[in-house]
Amino acid sequence: GRLTALFGPSGSGKSTLIEDVLYPALLKYHGKPTEAPGEFSGLAGAELIDDVVMVDQSAIGRTTRSNPASYVGAFDAIRGLFAAEPAAQERKYTAGTFSFNSGNGRCPACSGNGFEHIEMQFLSDVYLRCPDCNGRRYRDEVLEIKREGSNGRRASIAEVLAMTVTEALEFFRDSREVAARLAPLADVGLEYVTLGQPVPTLSGGEAQRLKLAGHLAEAGSVLSSTTQKGKLFLFDEPTTGLHFHDVAKLLTAFRKLLAAGHSLLVIEHNLDVIRSCDWIIDLGPEGGEGGGRIVCTGTPAEVGANTDSHTGRALADYARALAGAEPPAVAARPAAAVAEPAAAYGTAAKKANGRAANAVVIHNAREHNLKSIDVQIPRDRLTVITGVSGSGKSTLAFDILFNEGQRRYLES
Numbered sequence: 001g002r003l004t005a006l007f008g009p010s011g012s013g014k015s016t017l018i019e020d021v022l023y024p025a026l027l028k029y030h031g032k033p034t035e036a037p038g039e040f041s042g043l044a045g046a047e048l049i050d051d052v053v054m055v056d057q058s059a060i061g062r063t064t065r066s067n068p069a070s071y072v073g074a075f076d077a078i079r080g081l082f083a084a085e086p087a088a089q090e091r092k093y094t095a096g097t098f099s100f101n102s103g104n105g106r107c108p109a110c111s112g113n114g115f116e117h118i119e120m121q122f123l124s125d126v127y128l129r130c131p132d133c134n135g136r137r138y139r140d141e142v143l144e145i146k147r148e149g150s151n152g153r154r155a156s157i158a159e160v161l162a163m164t165v166t167e168a169l170e171f172f173r174d175s176r177e178v179a180a181r182l183a184p185l186a187d188v189g190l191e192y193v194t195l196g197q198p199v200p201t202l203s204g205g206e207a208q209r210l211k212l213a214g215h216l217a218e219a220g221s222v223l224s225s226t227t228q229k230g231k232l233f234l235f236d237e238p239t240t241g242l243h244f245h246d247v248a249k250l251l252t253a254f255r256k257l258l259a260a261g262h263s264l265l266v267i268e269h270n271l272d273v274i275r276s277c278d279w280i281i282d283l284g285p286e287g288g289e290g291g292g293r294i295v296c297t298g299t300p301a302e303v304g305a306n307t308d309s310h311t312g313r314a315l316a317d318y319a320r321a322l323a324g325a326e327p328p329a330v331a332a333r334p335a336a337a338v339a340e341p342a343a344a345y346g347t348a349a350k351k352a353n354g355r356a357a358n359a360v361v362i363h364n365a366r367e368h369n370l371k372s373i374d375v376q377i378p379r380d381r382l383t384v385i386t387g388v389s390g391s392g393k394s395t396l397a398f399d400i401l402f403n404e405g406q407r408r409y410l411e412s
Helices: 014-029 074-083 086-090 157-161 165-171 176-187 204-219 244-259 271-276 300-304 310-323 335-348 393-411
Strands: 003-007 051-055 115-118 126-129 231-236 263-267 279-284 293-298 359-365 373-378
Touching: 003 014, 003 271, 014 051, 014 231, 014 263, 051 204, 074 086, 074 157, 074 176, 165 176, 176 204, 176 244, 204 244, 244 263, 244 271, 271 310, 279 300, 279 310, 293 300, 293 310, 300 310, 359 393, 373 393
Parallel strands: 003 263, 003 279, 051 231, 231 263
Antiparallel strands: 115 126, 279 293, 359 373
Protein backbone atom coordinates (compact mmCIF):
# COMPACT_ATOMS: atom_id res chain seq x y z
CA GLY A 1 0.00 0.00 0.00
CA ARG A 2 2.97 2.35 -0.35
CA LEU A 3 5.21 3.91 -3.01
CA THR A 4 8.76 2.59 -2.50
CA ALA A 5 11.85 3.70 -4.44
CA LEU A 6 14.98 1.68 -5.12
CA PHE A 7 17.80 4.18 -5.59
CA GLY A 8 21.53 4.00 -6.18
CA PRO A 9 24.35 4.56 -8.71
CA SER A 10 24.30 2.77 -12.05
CA GLY A 11 25.58 -0.77 -11.58
CA SER A 12 24.74 -0.96 -7.87
CA GLY A 13 22.34 -3.90 -8.42
CA LYS A 14 18.90 -2.29 -8.67
CA SER A 15 17.71 -4.08 -11.83
CA THR A 16 19.26 -7.36 -10.63
CA LEU A 17 17.31 -7.18 -7.37
CA ILE A 18 14.00 -6.35 -9.07
CA GLU A 19 14.12 -8.14 -12.44
CA ASP A 20 16.34 -11.14 -11.66
CA VAL A 21 15.36 -11.90 -8.06
CA LEU A 22 12.13 -10.31 -6.76
CA TYR A 23 9.93 -10.41 -9.89
CA PRO A 24 10.55 -14.08 -10.87
CA ALA A 25 10.43 -15.16 -7.21
CA LEU A 26 6.97 -13.59 -6.75
CA LEU A 27 5.76 -15.03 -10.06
CA LYS A 28 6.91 -18.48 -8.93
CA TYR A 29 5.20 -18.02 -5.55
CA HIS A 30 1.90 -17.20 -7.29
CA GLY A 31 2.21 -20.21 -9.60
CA LYS A 32 3.00 -18.35 -12.82
CA PRO A 33 5.56 -19.49 -15.42
CA THR A 34 8.94 -17.80 -15.11
CA GLU A 35 12.66 -18.37 -15.44
CA ALA A 36 14.54 -19.50 -12.35
CA PRO A 37 15.00 -16.53 -9.97
CA GLY A 38 18.46 -15.29 -9.06
CA GLU A 39 20.06 -16.64 -5.90
CA PHE A 40 18.39 -15.70 -2.62
CA SER A 41 17.91 -17.36 0.76
CA GLY A 42 14.33 -16.48 1.63
CA LEU A 43 11.16 -14.66 0.60
CA ALA A 44 8.67 -13.33 3.16
CA GLY A 45 5.48 -11.31 2.73
CA ALA A 46 4.54 -12.63 -0.73
CA GLU A 47 1.14 -13.50 0.71
CA LEU A 48 0.43 -9.77 1.21
CA ILE A 49 -0.23 -9.23 -2.52
CA ASP A 50 -2.50 -10.93 -5.07
CA ASP A 51 -0.18 -10.56 -8.06
CA VAL A 52 2.98 -8.85 -9.35
CA VAL A 53 3.13 -6.75 -12.54
CA MET A 54 6.20 -5.40 -14.37
CA VAL A 55 5.59 -2.12 -16.23
CA ASP A 56 8.37 -0.92 -18.54
CA GLN A 57 8.82 1.19 -21.68
CA SER A 58 9.09 -1.71 -24.12
CA ALA A 59 6.86 -1.52 -27.19
CA ILE A 60 3.33 -2.91 -26.82
CA GLY A 61 3.51 -5.49 -29.60
CA ARG A 62 4.00 -4.79 -33.28
CA THR A 63 0.49 -5.13 -34.64
CA THR A 64 -1.02 -1.94 -36.07
CA ARG A 65 -4.48 -3.28 -35.20
CA SER A 66 -4.00 -2.49 -31.52
CA ASN A 67 -4.95 1.04 -30.46
CA PRO A 68 -5.48 2.98 -27.20
CA ALA A 69 -9.27 2.38 -27.24
CA SER A 70 -8.89 -1.39 -27.52
CA TYR A 71 -6.02 -1.49 -25.01
CA VAL A 72 -8.09 0.00 -22.18
CA GLY A 73 -11.17 -2.04 -23.16
CA ALA A 74 -13.27 0.87 -24.44
CA PHE A 75 -13.61 -0.28 -28.06
CA ASP A 76 -15.87 -3.25 -27.22
CA ALA A 77 -18.31 -0.92 -25.47
CA ILE A 78 -18.13 1.58 -28.35
CA ARG A 79 -18.94 -1.13 -30.91
CA GLY A 80 -21.86 -2.23 -28.73
CA LEU A 81 -23.30 1.30 -28.78
CA PHE A 82 -23.12 1.45 -32.59
CA ALA A 83 -24.73 -2.00 -32.88
CA ALA A 84 -27.61 -0.72 -30.70
CA GLU A 85 -28.43 2.11 -33.12
CA PRO A 86 -31.88 1.64 -34.78
CA ALA A 87 -30.40 1.77 -38.29
CA ALA A 88 -27.86 -0.91 -37.36
CA GLN A 89 -30.55 -3.17 -35.90
CA GLU A 90 -32.65 -2.80 -39.05
CA ARG A 91 -29.70 -4.09 -41.07
CA LYS A 92 -29.04 -6.81 -38.44
CA TYR A 93 -25.56 -5.45 -37.71
CA THR A 94 -23.85 -6.77 -34.60
CA ALA A 95 -20.94 -5.46 -32.56
CA GLY A 96 -18.72 -7.70 -34.71
CA THR A 97 -19.76 -5.76 -37.81
CA PHE A 98 -18.03 -2.69 -36.36
CA SER A 99 -14.74 -4.52 -35.81
CA PHE A 100 -11.88 -3.91 -38.24
CA ASN A 101 -10.11 -7.10 -37.11
CA SER A 102 -12.69 -9.58 -38.38
CA GLY A 103 -16.21 -9.83 -39.75
CA ASN A 104 -17.78 -8.50 -42.92
CA GLY A 105 -17.89 -4.85 -41.89
CA ARG A 106 -14.23 -4.14 -42.51
CA CYS A 107 -12.79 -3.05 -45.84
CA PRO A 108 -12.08 -6.19 -47.92
CA ALA A 109 -9.21 -4.57 -49.82
CA CYS A 110 -6.99 -3.82 -46.79
CA SER A 111 -8.66 -6.26 -44.33
CA GLY A 112 -9.35 -3.38 -41.95
CA ASN A 113 -5.77 -2.12 -41.76
CA GLY A 114 -6.50 1.18 -43.50
CA PHE A 115 -3.32 0.87 -45.54
CA GLU A 116 -1.46 -1.50 -47.83
CA HIS A 117 1.88 -2.85 -46.64
CA ILE A 118 4.54 -3.07 -49.34
CA GLU A 119 7.71 -4.91 -48.34
CA MET A 120 10.94 -3.39 -49.69
CA GLN A 121 14.02 -5.55 -50.14
CA PHE A 122 16.71 -3.16 -48.93
CA LEU A 123 14.74 -0.12 -47.75
CA SER A 124 12.19 0.39 -44.98
CA ASP A 125 8.75 -1.07 -45.75
CA VAL A 126 6.25 1.30 -47.33
CA TYR A 127 2.69 1.84 -46.11
CA LEU A 128 0.19 3.28 -48.61
CA ARG A 129 -3.27 4.51 -47.69
CA CYS A 130 -5.90 2.03 -48.90
CA PRO A 131 -7.50 3.46 -52.08
CA ASP A 132 -10.82 1.65 -51.44
CA CYS A 133 -11.61 2.88 -47.91
CA ASN A 134 -9.23 5.89 -47.90
CA GLY A 135 -7.76 4.72 -44.61
CA ARG A 136 -11.11 4.49 -42.82
CA ARG A 137 -10.93 0.68 -42.43
CA TYR A 138 -14.64 -0.02 -43.01
CA ARG A 139 -17.08 -0.60 -45.86
CA ASP A 140 -19.08 2.46 -46.94
CA GLU A 141 -22.40 0.95 -45.82
CA VAL A 142 -21.05 0.43 -42.26
CA LEU A 143 -19.96 4.06 -42.12
CA GLU A 144 -23.55 5.11 -42.90
CA ILE A 145 -24.44 4.13 -39.31
CA LYS A 146 -23.89 7.20 -37.17
CA ARG A 147 -24.35 7.80 -33.47
CA GLU A 148 -25.29 11.11 -31.91
CA GLY A 149 -23.03 11.97 -29.00
CA SER A 150 -23.88 13.91 -25.86
CA ASN A 151 -22.41 17.02 -27.49
CA GLY A 152 -24.89 16.82 -30.39
CA ARG A 153 -22.32 15.67 -32.94
CA ARG A 154 -23.16 12.72 -35.21
CA ALA A 155 -20.21 10.44 -36.01
CA SER A 156 -19.50 7.12 -37.68
CA ILE A 157 -17.26 4.45 -36.14
CA ALA A 158 -14.32 5.66 -38.27
CA GLU A 159 -14.88 9.26 -37.14
CA VAL A 160 -14.91 8.09 -33.52
CA LEU A 161 -11.54 6.37 -34.00
CA ALA A 162 -10.18 9.65 -35.37
CA MET A 163 -11.23 11.53 -32.19
CA THR A 164 -8.74 12.42 -29.50
CA VAL A 165 -9.35 11.08 -25.99
CA THR A 166 -10.61 14.54 -24.93
CA GLU A 167 -13.10 14.68 -27.84
CA ALA A 168 -14.25 11.11 -27.21
CA LEU A 169 -14.86 11.76 -23.50
CA GLU A 170 -17.14 14.64 -24.47
CA PHE A 171 -18.86 12.57 -27.18
CA PHE A 172 -19.47 9.54 -24.90
CA ARG A 173 -20.34 11.51 -21.77
CA ASP A 174 -23.76 9.79 -21.80
CA SER A 175 -22.17 6.31 -21.67
CA ARG A 176 -20.79 5.50 -18.26
CA GLU A 177 -18.94 2.38 -19.38
CA VAL A 178 -17.09 4.05 -22.25
CA ALA A 179 -16.27 7.17 -20.22
CA ALA A 180 -14.95 5.06 -17.32
CA ARG A 181 -12.67 3.13 -19.69
CA LEU A 182 -11.36 6.24 -21.45
CA ALA A 183 -10.83 8.33 -18.29
CA PRO A 184 -7.52 6.59 -17.35
CA LEU A 185 -6.02 7.68 -20.69
CA ALA A 186 -6.66 11.30 -19.72
CA ASP A 187 -5.45 10.63 -16.16
CA VAL A 188 -1.99 9.60 -17.41
CA GLY A 189 -1.72 12.56 -19.80
CA LEU A 190 -2.64 10.84 -23.09
CA GLU A 191 -5.67 13.05 -23.75
CA TYR A 192 -4.18 14.21 -27.08
CA VAL A 193 -3.86 10.69 -28.57
CA THR A 194 -6.53 9.56 -31.04
CA LEU A 195 -8.50 6.43 -30.17
CA GLY A 196 -7.45 4.66 -33.36
CA GLN A 197 -3.73 5.50 -33.38
CA PRO A 198 -1.75 2.28 -33.92
CA VAL A 199 0.04 1.37 -30.69
CA PRO A 200 3.45 0.72 -32.37
CA THR A 201 3.58 4.42 -33.38
CA LEU A 202 3.56 5.56 -29.72
CA SER A 203 6.81 6.73 -28.15
CA GLY A 204 8.42 4.84 -25.25
CA GLY A 205 6.98 7.22 -22.66
CA GLU A 206 3.52 7.03 -24.24
CA ALA A 207 3.68 3.22 -24.37
CA GLN A 208 4.53 3.04 -20.67
CA ARG A 209 1.72 5.42 -19.73
CA LEU A 210 -0.71 3.45 -21.93
CA LYS A 211 0.19 0.33 -19.94
CA LEU A 212 -0.38 2.33 -16.77
CA ALA A 213 -3.78 3.48 -18.11
CA GLY A 214 -4.68 -0.15 -18.82
CA HIS A 215 -3.93 -1.07 -15.21
CA LEU A 216 -5.90 1.95 -13.96
CA ALA A 217 -8.88 0.86 -16.07
CA GLU A 218 -8.54 -2.64 -14.63
CA ALA A 219 -8.29 -1.32 -11.08
CA GLY A 220 -11.69 0.35 -11.48
CA SER A 221 -13.03 0.92 -8.04
CA VAL A 222 -11.11 0.81 -4.76
CA LEU A 223 -10.28 -2.74 -3.68
CA SER A 224 -11.92 -4.29 -0.64
CA SER A 225 -9.27 -5.01 1.98
CA THR A 226 -11.21 -8.10 3.13
CA THR A 227 -11.28 -9.83 -0.26
CA GLN A 228 -8.34 -8.48 -2.25
CA LYS A 229 -4.84 -7.43 -1.29
CA GLY A 230 -3.97 -5.59 -4.49
CA LYS A 231 -1.06 -6.01 -6.88
CA LEU A 232 2.59 -5.06 -6.58
CA PHE A 233 3.58 -2.92 -9.58
CA LEU A 234 7.28 -2.84 -10.48
CA PHE A 235 8.59 0.09 -12.54
CA ASP A 236 12.11 0.30 -13.97
CA GLU A 237 12.99 4.01 -14.32
CA PRO A 238 9.48 5.11 -15.37
CA THR A 239 10.57 8.75 -15.86
CA THR A 240 13.09 7.87 -18.60
CA GLY A 241 12.33 10.08 -21.61
CA LEU A 242 9.58 12.00 -19.81
CA HIS A 243 9.38 15.77 -19.62
CA PHE A 244 9.02 17.34 -16.14
CA HIS A 245 5.40 18.12 -16.98
CA ASP A 246 4.80 14.41 -17.73
CA VAL A 247 6.50 13.31 -14.50
CA ALA A 248 3.84 15.18 -12.52
CA LYS A 249 1.11 13.29 -14.41
CA LEU A 250 2.92 10.00 -13.80
CA LEU A 251 2.98 10.66 -10.04
CA THR A 252 -0.75 11.45 -10.12
CA ALA A 253 -1.37 8.09 -11.80
CA PHE A 254 0.78 6.39 -9.15
CA ARG A 255 -1.38 7.90 -6.41
CA LYS A 256 -4.53 6.59 -8.13
CA LEU A 257 -3.10 3.05 -8.08
CA LEU A 258 -2.22 3.44 -4.40
CA ALA A 259 -5.73 4.72 -3.67
CA ALA A 260 -7.12 1.61 -5.38
CA GLY A 261 -5.23 -0.58 -2.89
CA HIS A 262 -2.11 -1.52 -4.86
CA SER A 263 1.60 -1.26 -3.97
CA LEU A 264 4.37 0.28 -6.10
CA LEU A 265 8.13 -0.28 -6.26
CA VAL A 266 10.13 1.92 -8.64
CA ILE A 267 13.77 1.96 -9.71
CA GLU A 268 14.39 5.66 -10.11
CA HIS A 269 16.95 8.47 -10.27
CA ASN A 270 14.54 11.40 -10.55
CA LEU A 271 14.73 13.41 -7.30
CA ASP A 272 11.13 14.69 -7.64
CA VAL A 273 9.89 11.09 -7.67
CA ILE A 274 12.23 10.09 -4.84
CA ARG A 275 10.95 12.94 -2.65
CA SER A 276 7.35 11.78 -3.32
CA CYS A 277 8.00 8.21 -2.15
CA ASP A 278 6.92 6.78 1.19
CA TRP A 279 10.06 4.66 1.59
CA ILE A 280 13.53 4.58 0.01
CA ILE A 281 15.97 1.67 -0.30
CA ASP A 282 19.43 3.00 -1.22
CA LEU A 283 21.81 0.53 -2.88
CA GLY A 284 25.52 1.13 -3.37
CA PRO A 285 27.63 2.77 -2.24
CA GLU A 286 29.17 2.65 -5.75
CA GLY A 287 28.60 0.65 -8.94
CA GLY A 288 30.03 -2.71 -10.00
CA GLU A 289 32.37 -4.28 -7.45
CA GLY A 290 31.78 -1.30 -5.16
CA GLY A 291 28.01 -1.83 -5.12
CA GLY A 292 25.50 -4.50 -4.20
CA ARG A 293 25.00 -3.45 -0.57
CA ILE A 294 22.30 -1.61 1.35
CA VAL A 295 23.60 1.86 2.19
CA CYS A 296 20.50 3.01 4.07
CA THR A 297 16.71 2.78 4.13
CA GLY A 298 14.02 5.12 5.39
CA THR A 299 11.75 7.99 4.51
CA PRO A 300 13.07 10.72 2.15
CA ALA A 301 13.81 12.90 5.20
CA GLU A 302 15.74 10.11 6.95
CA VAL A 303 17.77 9.21 3.84
CA GLY A 304 18.41 12.92 3.17
CA ALA A 305 20.02 13.21 6.60
CA ASN A 306 22.51 10.42 5.84
CA THR A 307 25.75 12.07 4.70
CA ASP A 308 27.36 8.69 3.84
CA SER A 309 24.82 8.14 1.05
CA HIS A 310 25.12 9.63 -2.45
CA THR A 311 21.32 9.60 -2.50
CA GLY A 312 21.13 11.36 0.86
CA ARG A 313 23.49 14.12 -0.22
CA ALA A 314 21.62 14.60 -3.50
CA LEU A 315 18.29 14.84 -1.66
CA ALA A 316 19.73 17.32 0.87
CA ASP A 317 21.21 19.49 -1.91
CA TYR A 318 17.92 19.41 -3.79
CA ALA A 319 15.95 20.36 -0.70
CA ARG A 320 18.27 23.34 -0.10
CA ALA A 321 17.93 24.41 -3.74
CA LEU A 322 14.13 24.30 -3.53
CA ALA A 323 14.23 26.26 -0.30
CA GLY A 324 16.41 28.92 -1.92
CA ALA A 325 19.41 28.20 0.29
CA GLU A 326 22.95 28.55 -0.99
CA PRO A 327 24.27 25.16 -2.25
CA PRO A 328 27.62 23.87 -0.98
CA ALA A 329 30.65 25.40 -2.72
CA VAL A 330 31.74 23.49 -5.83
CA ALA A 331 34.50 24.10 -8.31
CA ALA A 332 33.22 26.56 -10.90
CA ARG A 333 33.54 25.78 -14.59
CA PRO A 334 35.95 28.08 -16.45
CA ALA A 335 34.09 30.93 -18.13
CA ALA A 336 35.71 30.03 -21.45
CA ALA A 337 34.32 26.48 -21.23
CA VAL A 338 30.81 27.83 -20.75
CA ALA A 339 31.03 30.41 -23.53
CA GLU A 340 32.86 28.30 -26.12
CA PRO A 341 29.95 26.16 -27.44
CA ALA A 342 27.65 29.16 -27.89
CA ALA A 343 30.34 31.23 -29.60
CA ALA A 344 31.37 28.35 -31.83
CA TYR A 345 27.79 27.66 -32.84
CA GLY A 346 27.31 31.33 -33.64
CA THR A 347 30.03 30.94 -36.25
CA ALA A 348 28.68 27.67 -37.58
CA ALA A 349 25.15 29.00 -37.84
CA LYS A 350 25.95 31.78 -40.31
CA LYS A 351 23.35 31.64 -43.03
CA ALA A 352 24.19 30.46 -46.52
CA ASN A 353 21.42 30.25 -49.11
CA GLY A 354 18.78 30.63 -46.40
CA ARG A 355 20.13 27.90 -44.12
CA ALA A 356 22.96 27.26 -41.69
CA ALA A 357 26.27 26.73 -43.48
CA ASN A 358 27.19 23.71 -41.35
CA ALA A 359 23.89 22.17 -40.31
CA VAL A 360 21.52 19.36 -41.21
CA VAL A 361 18.21 20.96 -42.17
CA ILE A 362 14.80 19.28 -42.01
CA HIS A 363 12.14 21.18 -43.93
CA ASN A 364 8.35 20.94 -43.54
CA ALA A 365 8.31 17.90 -41.24
CA ARG A 366 4.72 16.70 -40.78
CA GLU A 367 4.94 13.05 -39.75
CA HIS A 368 2.60 11.99 -36.90
CA ASN A 369 2.26 14.95 -34.47
CA LEU A 370 4.72 17.30 -36.24
CA LYS A 371 3.02 20.40 -37.68
CA SER A 372 5.12 21.22 -40.78
CA ILE A 373 8.19 22.35 -38.82
CA ASP A 374 11.60 23.46 -40.08
CA VAL A 375 14.61 22.40 -37.97
CA GLN A 376 18.36 23.05 -38.21
CA ILE A 377 20.74 20.66 -36.46
CA PRO A 378 24.30 22.08 -36.29
CA ARG A 379 27.14 19.67 -37.03
CA ASP A 380 29.95 19.01 -34.51
CA ARG A 381 27.73 20.18 -31.63
CA LEU A 382 25.65 18.54 -28.88
CA THR A 383 22.00 19.22 -29.71
CA VAL A 384 19.06 18.31 -27.47
CA ILE A 385 15.43 17.83 -28.54
CA THR A 386 13.11 18.36 -25.60
CA GLY A 387 9.37 18.67 -25.10
CA VAL A 388 6.45 16.88 -23.46
CA SER A 389 5.80 13.24 -24.27
CA GLY A 390 4.06 12.94 -27.64
CA SER A 391 5.29 16.29 -28.93
CA GLY A 392 7.21 14.59 -31.77
CA LYS A 393 10.78 14.18 -30.45
CA SER A 394 11.23 10.53 -31.44
CA THR A 395 9.40 11.11 -34.72
CA LEU A 396 11.81 13.90 -35.63
CA ALA A 397 14.98 12.08 -34.56
CA PHE A 398 14.25 8.52 -35.65
CA ASP A 399 11.33 8.39 -38.09
CA ILE A 400 12.64 11.30 -40.16
CA LEU A 401 16.32 12.10 -39.58
CA PHE A 402 17.61 8.56 -39.01
CA ASN A 403 15.36 6.81 -41.55
CA GLU A 404 16.00 9.37 -44.27
CA GLY A 405 19.74 9.26 -43.64
CA GLN A 406 19.68 5.46 -43.81
CA ARG A 407 17.59 5.52 -47.00
CA ARG A 408 19.99 7.92 -48.74
CA TYR A 409 22.98 5.87 -47.65
CA LEU A 410 21.45 2.67 -49.07
CA GLU A 411 20.49 4.42 -52.30
CA SER A 412 24.07 5.57 -52.80
